[in-house]
Amino acid sequence: MMQQSRPSSRGHLLSLLALQLLFALTIAYQTLSDDFLRNLTLAESDFDIHNQEGLLAPILIPRVPGTPGQAKTQQHFVNFFRKELPDWTLLWQNSTGTTPVTGSRQIPFSNLIVRKEPPWTKPGQANYLTLVAHYDSKFKPDNFIGAIDSAVPCAILMHIARFVDKYMKQMHEEMVALGELGGTVPMDMGLQILLLDGEEAFGSSWTSTDSLYGSRALAEEWEHTMNPALSSYRDPLSQISLFVLLDLLGSANPRIPSYFLPTHWAYKNMASVEDRMRKLDLLETKTKRPFLYEAGKVPDQFNPSFVGDDHEPFMKRGVPILHLIPSSFPDVWHTLQDDGEHLDMPTVRDWCKIVTAFTLEWLDMMEIVPEPEQS
Numbered sequence: 001m002m003q004q005s006r007p008s009s010r011g012h013l014l015s016l017l018a019l020q021l022l023f024a025l026t027i028a029y030q031t032l033s034d035d036f037l038r039n040l041t042l043a044e045s046d047f048d049i050h051n052q053e054g055l056l057a058p059i060l061i062p063r064v065p066g067t068p069g070q071a072k073t074q075q076h077f078v079n080f081f082r083k084e085l086p087d088w089t090l091l092w093q094n095s096t097g098t099t100p101v102t103g104s105r106q107i108p109f110s111n112l113i114v115r116k117e118p119p120w121t122k123p124g125q126a127n128y129l130t131l132v133a134h135y136d137s138k139f140k141p142d143n144f145i146g147a148i149d150s151a152v153p154c155a156i157l158m159h160i161a162r163f164v165d166k167y168m169k170q171m172h173e174e175m176v177a178l179g180e181l182g183g184t185v186p187m188d189m190g191l192q193i194l195l196l197d198g199e200e201a202f203g204s205s206w207t208s209t210d211s212l213y214g215s216r217a218l219a220e221e222w223e224h225t226m227n228p229a230l231s232s233y234r235d236p237l238s239q240i241s242l243f244v245l246l247d248l249l250g251s252a253n254p255r256i257p258s259y260f261l262p263t264h265w266a267y268k269n270m271a272s273v274e275d276r277m278r279k280l281d282l283l284e285t286k287t288k289r290p291f292l293y294e295a296g297k298v299p300d301q302f303n304p305s306f307v308g309d310d311h312e313p314f315m316k317r318g319v320p321i322l323h324l325i326p327s328s329f330p331d332v333w334h335t336l337q338d339d340g341e342h343l344d345m346p347t348v349r350d351w352c353k354i355v356t357a358f359t360l361e362w363l364d365m366m367e368i369v370p371e372p373e374q375s
């Protein structure tokens with residue numbers, strides 16, 4: 001780990017600002033205080049499986065690519081971001097492909113990219129904490145919902161974007177007021193949400209060509225998208241500071257291993273957030289074993305196996321990955337029982353709080369810039 005200090009101008013400006021702003025800065029630029037953690041609230045109605053005005057319920061429908069459910073889900077995302085976060089950038093990355101079970105018909109796959117970066121950054125300058133989930137659902141069985149797979153992760157990411165927006169706005173405004181024009185990794189941090197399409201295989205077995213339709217298309221496109229000359233980062237892939245993939249979250253008692261040594265430091269940060277929130281009694285689940293139970297894993301305990309998922313096309317291209325997926329998979333996985341009624345709502349809400357806190361800490365705590373570790 002490499003220590004890098006904050007720009008020194010923060011120190012002397014404090015005296016110029018009102019007490020209220022001082023307080024705001026204090027909470028914005030440190031490891032989240034206990035009080036900050038206590039303020040990480042969420043509206044239960046957003047995750048109420050019957051509330052069509054909330055974040056989750058509209059996603060609890062079949063969402064197979066090329067069907068009306070896919071389009072309805074996309075519309076839900078667009079409506080939300082346009083209304084709640086109008087100054088975030090929304091981009092669609094589209095591709096089409098055939099599958100082993102849908103004949104010669106070209107199936108559309110559309111990834112939604114939503115991002116916000118500091119206002120002073122030029123194209124190719126910002127680095128993005130990148131939070132990822134897939135929104136498509138399985139072709140078979142008919143009427144498969146995929147609540148943990150991955151309607152809940154999508155709703156969690158929507159919540160996080162809205163929750164952290166006000167803090168990002170405040171931080172950026174303060175830095176602009178100071179005349180800070182960026183140019184360092186900690187100052188040029190943004191947040192990017194990827195809602196990916198076509199993760200599921202259409203056929204009965206997962207193959208390298210029948211799965212990951214959306215993520216493969218996006219990673220390939222970004223590999224060949226060059227940022228302007230003299231940008232801080234040569235392409236959109238290298239702008240991803242960390243790719244955090246949420247999948248199969250929402251069943252009780254998840255056990256999330258630390259899969260990758262190079263990002264174990266990030267896993268430990270999230271585990272520490274979970275641990276602090278449990279000790280402060282801020283989480284609803286009362287479990288002896290934390291969700292992120294492998295903070296103490298040592299290098300010799302890592303092995304090359306991992307779970308195939310949307311991170312693969314990015315990992316192959318050198319993007320650092322934190323994969324939040326339980327091992328073993330929840331019992332409802334790929335069955336008709338993976339619906340709203342089978343979710344464990346305290347677990348859903350706890351995940352939401354943990355990943356929100358991690359995101360806020362990431363966006364604040366960049367005096368710690370990890371060096372890539374050798375695996």
Ligand SMILES: [Zn+2]
Binds near residue numbers: 138200
């Ligand atoms: Zn699945």
